[in-house]
Amino acid sequence: MSATTTDLHDEMVGAVRDLTRREVTPCAAALDASDRETFAHCWASACAIGLDRVLLNDKLGGAGLGPAELLAMVEEMAAGDAGLAIAVLLHNVALAALPAEAVAAVADGERWSVALAPQAPPLALGVMTGSARVSGRIPFVPGALGADGVAILAPCLGSAALGLRPTAPGLTIQPNPSQMGWRAAPAATLVLDGVDNAVATPVPHPVGPGAETTRLVRAGVAVVARGIARRAWELALDYAHSRHQGGVPIIEHGAVRDLLAGMAAHLEGVGPVAMSGAWLAGDDGRALAAKVLASDAAVAVTSDAVQVFGGAGYMCETGVEKLMRDAMYCRLYPEPNWLARDQLVGCFERPR
Amino acid sequence: MSERGASGTASASRSLVEAFPRFRAGDRSTVRVLGDVRERARAFAQQHVQPLALEIDRRAAADPRYVDWDLIRAGCEHGLLSLAIPTAASGQGGLAREMCVALEELCAACPGVGNIFGAHGLGLLPLLATGVTHWDGVLRDIAVAERQGRPVLMACAVTEPDAGTDVEEADLMRRGRITSQARPVTGGWRLTGTKRFISNGSLAEWITVCMPFDPQRPAETWTCFLVDARSEGFSVGRVEHKMGQRACPAAELVFDDVFVPDDLVVGRPGDGMPTTYLVLAASRPAVAAIATGIARGAYDRVLTWLEHEPALLGRQQVQLALARMEEEIHLARQSYLDAATELDVMISPALRHPLVRAMGLVPPAARRVPRVRRWITSPRSGQATVALLHRTMTNRAVTRSLALSSLAKAHAADVAMSVTGLALELAGLDSGDIRAELEKLWRDAKLTQIYEGTNQLNRLTVYRGLSRGETMQALPPSRRDLVGRQP
Numbered sequence: 001m002s003a004t005t006t007d008l009h010d011e012m013v014g015a016v017r018d019l020t021r022r023e024v025t026p027c028a029a030a031l032d033a034s035d036r037e038t039f040a041h042c043w044a045s046a047c048a049i050g051l052d053r054v055l056l057n058d059k060l061g062g063a064g065l066g067p068a069e070l071l072a073m074v075e076e077m078a079a080g081d082a083g084l085a086i087a088v089l090l091h092n093v094a095l096a097a098l099p100a101e102a103v104a105a106v107a108d109g110e111r112w113s114v115a116l117a118p119q120a121p122p123l124a125l126g127v128m129t130g131s132a133r134v135s136g137r138i139p140f141v142p143g144a145l146g147a148d149g150v151a152i153l154a155p156c157l158g159s160a161a162l163g164l165r166p167t168a169p170g171l172t173i174q175p176n177p178s179q180m181g182w183r184a185a186p187a188a189t190l191v192l193d194g195v196d197n198a199v200a201t202p203v204p205h206p207v208g209p210g211a212e213t214t215r216l217v218r219a220g221v222a223v224v225a226r227g228i229a230r231r232a233w234e235l236a237l238d239y240a241h242s243r244h245q246g247g248v249p250i251i252e253h254g255a256v257r258d259l260l261a262g263m264a265a266h267l268e269g270v271g272p273v274a275m276s277g278a279w280l281a282g283d284d285g286r287a288l289a290a291k292v293l294a295s296d297a298a299v300a301v302t303s304d305a306v307q308v309f310g311g312a313g314y315m316c317e318t319g320v321e322k323l324m325r326d327a328m329y330c331r332l333y334p335e336p337n338w339l340a341r342d343q344l345v346g347c348f349e350r351p352r
Numbered sequence: 353m354s355e356r357g358a359s360g361t362a363s364a365s366r367s368l369v370e371a372f373p374r375f376r377a378g379d380r381s382t383v384r385v386l387g388d389v390r391e392r393a394r395a396f397a398q399q400h401v402q403p404l405a406l407e408i409d410r411r412a413a414a415d416p417r418y419v420d421w422d423l424i425r426a427g428c429e430h431g432l433l434s435l436a437i438p439t440a441a442s443g444q445g446g447l448a449r450e451m452c453v454a455l456e457e458l459c460a461a462c463p464g465v466g467n468i469f470g471a472h473g474l475g476l477l478p479l480l481a482t483g484v485t486h487w488d489g490v491l492r493d494i495a496v497a498e499r500q501g502r503p504v505l506m507a508c509a510v511t512e513p514d515a516g517t518d519v520e521e522a523d524l525m526r527r528g529r530i531t532s533q534a535r536p537v538t539g540g541w542r543l544t545g546t547k548r549f550i551s552n553g554s555l556a557e558w559i560t561v562c563m564p565f566d567p568q569r570p571a572e573t574w575t576c577f578l579v580d581a582r583s584e585g586f587s588v589g590r591v592e593h594k595m596g597q598r599a600c601p602a603a604e605l606v607f608d609d610v611f612v613p614d615d616l617v618v619g620r621p622g623d624g625m626p627t628t629y630l631v632l633a634a635s636r637p638a639v640a641a642i643a644t645g646i647a648r649g650a651y652d653r654v655l656t657w658l659e660h661e662p663a664l665l666g667r668q669q670v671q672l673a674l675a676r677m678e679e680e681i682h683l684a685r686q687s688y689l690d691a692a693t694e695l696d697v698m699i700s701p702a703l704r705h706p707l708v709r710a711m712g713l714v715p716p717a718a719r720r721v722p723r724v725r726r727w728i729t730s731p732r733s734g735q736a737t738v739a740l741l742h743r744t745m746t747n748r749a750v751t752r753s754l755a756l757s758s759l760a761k762a763h764a765a766d767v768a769m770s771v772t773g774l775a776l777e778l779a780g781l782d783s784g785d786i787r788a789e790l791e792k793l794w795r796d797a798k799l800t801q802i803y804e805g806t807n808q809l810n811r812l813t814v815y816r817g818l819s820r821g822e823t824m825q826a827l828p829p830s831r832r833d834l835v836g837r838q839p
Contacts, residue, residue: 247527
């Protein structure tokens with residue numbers, strides 16, 4: 001990175017950190033309650049510091065930063081609220097995946113999400129004179145509910161994303177009945193019934209649906225997981241100093257020290273992987289590995305954080321159990337970790 | 353794919369001896385009794401609880417004071433409130449094994465609802481551990497009311513705002529911050545203090561509560577009292593918003609100079625700590641059973657869902673995950689049964705003792721005659737109970753039982769977390785309604801690693817009781833050791 005880019009990077013990450021401490025963390029409980037007013041306020045604040053157009057160039061009103069900067073900012077946001085961080089991540093990924101003319105039509109303050117079509121059953125593409133029509137179902141699209149648009153990526157659509165407004169003919173957005181994590185980004189199932197696809201080139205992409213987009217989503221989930229784990233660690237460490245049992249702060253108990261040490265080791269372990277390995281290497285395998293490692297670590301760290309708090313940690317008021325719920329969703333999206341591990345092996349060639 | 357075995361794949365359809373292979377060689381009456389309890393609990397769980405579990409969770413999330421009394425009344429019809437009450441007090445005479453087997457069934461459907469009955473059992477335990485004094489009071493009332501379809505619930509209040517782990521271990525308690533206090537007054541005691549995270553606290557009509565009468569010597573003066581929730585000065589404070597097990601509210605209980613008459617002291621004054629050890633020896637296998645039920649509930653649900661996803665079920669990763677879940681559930685179940693059996697065998701000589709059996713043969717009406725009643729609630733009766741405990745069990749036996757119970761609890765709680773997490777991961781986010789059920793069970797599971805002592809505390813108990821073979825002062829002191837303890 002050049003000195004100028006580094007300065008901008010540090011400046012923006014610092015701005016997100018400040019915003020998170022000032023406005024997001026204090027609102028975490030309201031965001032967890034899917035309070036739309038609180039979300040709108042936080043979203044507006046994020047847009048005000050340019051967090052909605054990180055990857056776009058200046059012609060499109062963006063900061064012109066790269067994925068590494070976006071990931072660093074998303075991690076900071078995730079330490080305040082993972083749902084909001086996921087919304088920021090998917091919005092930026094959506095704008096990066098859409099054709100320039102579609103991005104130009106996105107107004108300031110709008111929020112988009114990304115729908116990664118499943119491999120099975122795939123979306124169907126019917127080619128007709130002058131256009132193509134897309135049909136199928138995309139389950140669990142985080143942040144799709146209440147979004148101003150969704151960028152759809154599927155093998156049948158080629159490398160371009162199909163941008164749809166909620167009012168697009170043939171598109172139905174079905175709210176998910178319940179969601180225990182990332183509740184600030186309520187998910188929906190998209191049902192496409194002959195949606196007109198005049199923009200996309202109906203040539204199947206050789207690698208898959210926006211391989212770079214999927215990689216960025218996975219890397220993003222990895223840094224969200226790390227942000228969640230960081231917050232859990234900070235809360236647990238602070239509590240361990242202030243809570244007394246047996247006449248001493250619980251941090252003096254070996255059992256608690258052991259929990260805290262495990263949390264610290266997890267955090268250190270996923271740091272380099274999640275921060276730099278995932279995207280900078282531009283490697284599917286590393287993005288998958290980062291997502292698996294970081295999300296498993298986040299689940300372990302947050303569960304241990306609740307354990308350090310004891311009964312108080314199980315109560316909603318401390319905000320620790322929320323981190324545990326959010327962390328679990330990192331293990332499940334964009335695919336469950338067992339499937340991610342399966343795909344991970346496919347990223348490596350046989351040694352010669 | 354090969355055909356399913358005759359027993360079916362889901363563990364819910366298995367017979368008692370399939371779940372506990374050791375019973376193939378066991379006595380038939382045990383199998384019959386446990387099988388009957390299991391079937392009753394299962395019928396209630398599947399017909400009444402499971403269909404409502406998600407709805408109750410949703411409503412209790414919005415309002416933590418919400419409770420489904422109709423469901424608890426339905427539990428009465430299945431005899432779930434009197435299961436552990438002695439037959440001499442009109443109950444069913446179930447011991448730890450019966451409670452555990454029932455709790456596994458209930459919690460496979462909904463751990464929150466299961467915990468209502470589990471916390472009720474916990475509230476009863478101090479009364480059961482301290483002799484015959486309360487047979488003809490609260491215990492009989494609960495059993496009789498249950499037959500009339502009116503649930504009378506109990507709760508046990510031990511945890512304090514500044515003392516969670518501290519109240520479960522004498523050494524920690526001596527250095528801890530116990531803020532509650534019982535003050536002796538004419539004819540009884542005055543209780544002051546706050547108890548926290550009390551399951552059933554806002555529902556119970558009767559509460560067993562522990563407080564010291566000398567704050568400088570809390571472990572030596574820890575005493576158990578039976579409190580009527582209608583008592584002046586007693587109130588329910590905040591009811592907590594919890595991550596899971598929401599069907600069973602956890603409340604803060606405030607005791608503001610609450611009067612408790614002498615005949616509602618549970619055991620002798622100062623015997624609270626040994627009573628706590630006996631209670632934990634019985635309650636920790638129950639938590640292990642709750643955790644096993646949670647794991648089994650998740651396993652059964654994901655397996656049923658996978659039956660409709662043959663492409664997934666055909667993959668080795670999925671098969672290995674299912675095998676691991678099966679393995680962990682099986683071992684957790686055997687560990688709770690071991691602990692419950694150890695406890696039941698340990699207390700059986702006391703239950704079979706001629707004096708206790710003779711008391712059981714005395715008609716309840718005769719036991720309520722004032723002169724007899726006075727003797728039953730007298731200090732001499734308390735001494736006799738302690739003497740009987742010393743004749744029929746040892747400190748080492750209680751220590752070992754508690755350690756085995758702690759082992760089962762810590763192990764099963766970890767199993768509940770890992771199995772529910774695995775099930776959720778197998779199903780993924782695109783699994784429709786089952787996802788909400790699995791998410792709930794995963795949230796519910798976490799509490800089992802925390803209540804009845806954190807897993808860390810439980811494992812330290814295992815170390816002391818089994819690894820080091822220590823012997824705790826787990827029985828109430830005999831008469832000659834009591835000098836200078838009375839308030």
